[in-house]
Amino acid sequence: MDRETRLFAESHFRGLRGRLPGGVCPTLDCVDFIENPDSFSYADFFKGYLLPNVPCVFSSAFTETWGSRRHWVTPSGKPNFDYLLRNYGDVLVPVANCGVREYNSNPKEYMPLREYINYWKEYIRGDNSSPRGCLYLKDWHLCRDSSAEGLFTLPVYFSSDWLNEYWDALGVDDYRFIYMGPTGTWSPFHADIFRSFSWSVNICGRKKWFFFPPGQEEALRDGHGGLPYDVTSPGILNSCPCPLPLEVTQEAGEMVFVPSGWHHQVHNLEDTISINHNWVNGCNLTNMWQFLQQELCAVQQEVGQWRDTMPDWHHHCQVIMRSCSGINFGEFYHFLKVIAERRLLILAKGRGPEVEGGEDSGPGPQQAAFDVSRIAEVLASVVAHPDFQKVDTCVFSPRPEELLQQLEEGVVATASL
Ligand SMILES: O=C(O)CCC(=O)C(=O)O
Ligand SMILES: [Fe+2]
Numbered sequence: 001m002d003r004e005t006r007l008f009a010e011s012h013f014r015g016l017r018g019r020l021p022g023g024v025c026p027t028l029d030c031v032d033f034i035e036n037p038d039s040f041s042y043a044d045f046f047k048g049y050l051l052p053n054v055p056c057v058f059s060s061a062f063t064e065t066w067g068s069r070r071h072w073v074t075p076s077g078k079p080n081f082d083y084l085l086r087n088y089g090d091v092l093v094p095v096a097n098c099g100v101r102e103y104n105s106n107p108k109e110y111m112p113l114r115e116y117i118n119y120w121k122e123y124i125r126g127d128n129s130s131p132r133g134c135l136y137l138k139d140w141h142l143c144r145d146s147s148a149e150g151l152f153t154l155p156v157y158f159s160s161d162w163l164n165e166y167w168d169a170l171g172v173d174d175y176r177f178i179y180m181g182p183t184g185t186w187s188p189f190h191a192d193i194f195r196s197f198s199w200s201v202n203i204c205g206r207k208k209w210f211f212f213p214p215g216q217e218e219a220l221r222d223g224h225g226g227l228p229y230d231v232t233s234p235g236i237l238n239s240c241p242c243p244l245p246l247e248v249t250q251e252a253g254e255m256v257f258v259p260s261g262w263h264h265q266v267h268n269l270e271d272t273i274s275i276n277h278n279w280v281n282g283c284n285l286t287n288m289w290q291f292l293q294q295e296l297c298a299v300q301q302e303v304g305q306w307r308d309t310m311p312d313w314h315h316h317c318q319v320i321m322r323s324c325s326g327i328n329f330g331e332f333y334h335f336l337k338v339i340a341e342r343r344l345l346i347l348a349k350g351r352g353p354e355v356e357g358g359e360d361s362g363p364g365p366q367q368a369a370f371d372v373s374r375i376a377e378v379l380a381s382v383v384a385h386p387d388f389q390k391v392d393t394c395v396f397s398p399r400p401e402e403l404l405q406q407l408e409e410g411v412v413a414t415a416s417l
Helices: 003-016 042-050 067-071 081-088 113-125 162-170 216-220 285-302 313-325 329-349 365-384 400-413
Strands: 032-034 056-058 092-097 108-112 135-140 176-181 186-190 197-204 207-212 246-250 255-258 263-268 272-279
Touching: 003 042, 003 365, 042 056, 067 197, 081 113, 092 113, 108 113, 113 135, 135 186, 162 272, 162 329, 207 216, 207 255, 285 313, 285 329, 285 365, 313 329, 329 365, 329 400, 365 400
Parallel strands: 032 056
Antiparallel strands: 056 255, 092 108, 092 135, 135 176, 176 272, 186 263, 197 255, 197 272, 207 246, 207 263
């Protein structure tokens, strides 16, 4: 990140005064297509798409050199089943049944990739149908569970990725996924976990995306406040007073940027393999924090009748929140702490000139300074939250107030950077 972009971003967030970025629904009638990697910089993406929180599609030129596009695809553009079987045949992969609804998602089971590919071949032979139904391999953690060496290069645009940086630092998990499935597989209407951004590259095949700007999903709620499962089913969009969704057809090699809090639904129009990552950084951190507060409120409402009879009711709410949402307030603090300490270290190490960060060199001082300012703003709100004040923070090191002070000092020290 260069200095000018950082100052631009900091003034953008000062102008929002804690309100949600991208909270004001932009009126778009199409999604931009970015043709040429040579004339599209990190600053262009940051100012044009990440900060305003609007989607875009990058041409296949951006992924031309990826190993997966050579090895996983046959010369005719189909999934290379033989290669996949040779390299990953015995790996257990999660498979969703698109034909069965479980709340607003699909039930998943694990099977060896070999079994899934046998099913897929059978489905193709059966003219895109099988007695086993419509099965979609989703959320396979290839990078976490095997080696993804040489398969893809993280595009610089998506390199400020705190979610994966955090999980890599802890060494236990990640939010890097492979999806693969035949024509007709699809992902129901949703917004991404923790209101993260996502990016998605088709290694082969095509996807159709339906995008709804944040807030527009409200018009789609049913009488019980529930969101639709399938926005393409009759009677959903044609009976709704809301604007039609943005539609995107993503071709092989193309890369889609999914902004924070945008609901979307995705259909594979052909045999398709994609790499998808979820990511959070200083630009959508407020969205994540806002989402966590909403999740806690929902839990508190659900178990409200026991509030007066349970002395540790607040603690239980945090426990329930963790099991439903994957994270609670204490862990959110830990996430902020891990990233904050890494950024403060970068700033302490050198106030030299910015060495513009490729994805391997890590954030430079300008990026670190921006990150520190974002964490400081959100941590101030966390520390002031009455439910965070009920969390037992004695065991946290440093204590949240101490970290906040270090960050605020960092903000002052980097003002002239
Ligand atoms: O490709 C899909 O089926 C879903 C992708 C998705 O929802 C995402 O990348 O956020
Ligand atoms: Fe998604």
